[in-house]
Amino acid sequence: MIETITATAAEAFPLDVVVIDDEEMFGEGCRQTLEMGGYRSAVARDGLRGLDLVRAARPSVVLLDLKMPGMDGIEVLSRLSEAEPGIVPIVVTGHGTVDSAVESMKGGAFDFLTKPFEPEKLLESVRRGMSLSALRKAKESAKEKPVDAAPATVQDKHNLLLRGLDVLGEAYSLGLDKRELIDELSYLEAEAKYHAESLGHIKKKERAILDIRHDLQQADAIMEKYDFRKGALIQVLLDVQEKLRWLPRHILHWVGARLNVSAREIYTIANFYEAFSLEPRGRHCVQVCDGTACHVRGSSELLSRFSVMLGLEPGTTDSRQEFTLETVHCMGCCALAPVAQIDNQYYHDPSKKKLEKIIETFANEENIPCQA
Secondary structure (H helix, E strand, O other), X not given: OOOOOOHHHHHHOOOOEEEEOOOHHHXXXXXXXXXXXXXXEEEEOOHHHHHHHHHHHOOOEEEEOOOOOOOOXXXXXXXXXXXXXXXXXXXXXXXXXXXXXXXHHHOOOOEEEEOOOOHHHHHHHHHHHHHHHHHHHHHHHHXXXXXXXXXXXXXXXXXXXXXXXXXXXXXXXXXXXXXXXXXXXXXXXXXXXXXXXXXXXXXXXXXXXXXXXXXXXXXXXXXXXXXXXXXXXXXXXXXXXXXXXXXXHHXXXXXXXXXXXXXXXXXXXXXXXXXOOOOOOOOEXXXXXXXXXXXXXXXXXXXXXXXXXXXXXXXXXXXXXXXXXXXXXXXOOHHHOOEEEEOOEEEEXXXXXXXXXXHHHHHOOOOOOOOO
């Protein structure tokens, strides 16, 4: 019988992958495949022992079965991030259904593999999971570093110059000369200013640059999931849209350059699909129906109430990106006319007083991001 590695042993032998599956032969098969692929791995036969092993070994990837005695895979999935931040779960199951796949992905699964599958498919999924885990752990590590609020010193300046020489050396090794590097950095600096101004924000240069850098890092993390494949362009843009709620100009430029897609092609796609927005959108989307039934019953007055309350014209977003106000042709709720929708909630002709409470409620809580 295959023995599960104990917590003490796991600490002595750091692992890349932990397999949590009650099927003995499948677990051993995965372990051997992973070993041939150069990954250190161990097998746990149930959810509780699997979580203990994860806490001790701190792996990058977990292969997780859904159907197990005791604690099932979905419950294990919900606890994995607490056990090890940055971990990437991959569900492996012989009971693959659309519902179980959706539930797994909502629970944080990176991939969903239905048994049986080819060893190559397993190794490819683990490889991509390892890359994503490295990005997540680097991000967590950066958060943990203390922020030095002390003023810059001469020593800080010279340390910065040394880092600059490292960057310049890397640029030369990639075939870039100093002018190309400076031009690219100058472009990104200008984009940072443009981005802040387009949102109605006035920021110090360093803050604007850090903000755009954060956006580009998020885009990189998304493209990493798809191995920077050009064919994944639309899915990358969809994921970026979900993350940022719109597609800023600097993001389109960056994604196009990373995936080797021309500016013309990427803008054609971004303009063609209604799911994409090239304008800032709020955390909450307010839609007022202006279909025939609603129009006849006073949707114009309802729109005016929202416009005054939010300080927005239809088709615009506030500077804090909290609310976007827009009209739609029909919501299919003609019997309730006039009607408005905020995120996923419908409202029948709310009074001014009720509207104030509704807006206040949404402004003070997290809700579904506004979709294009």
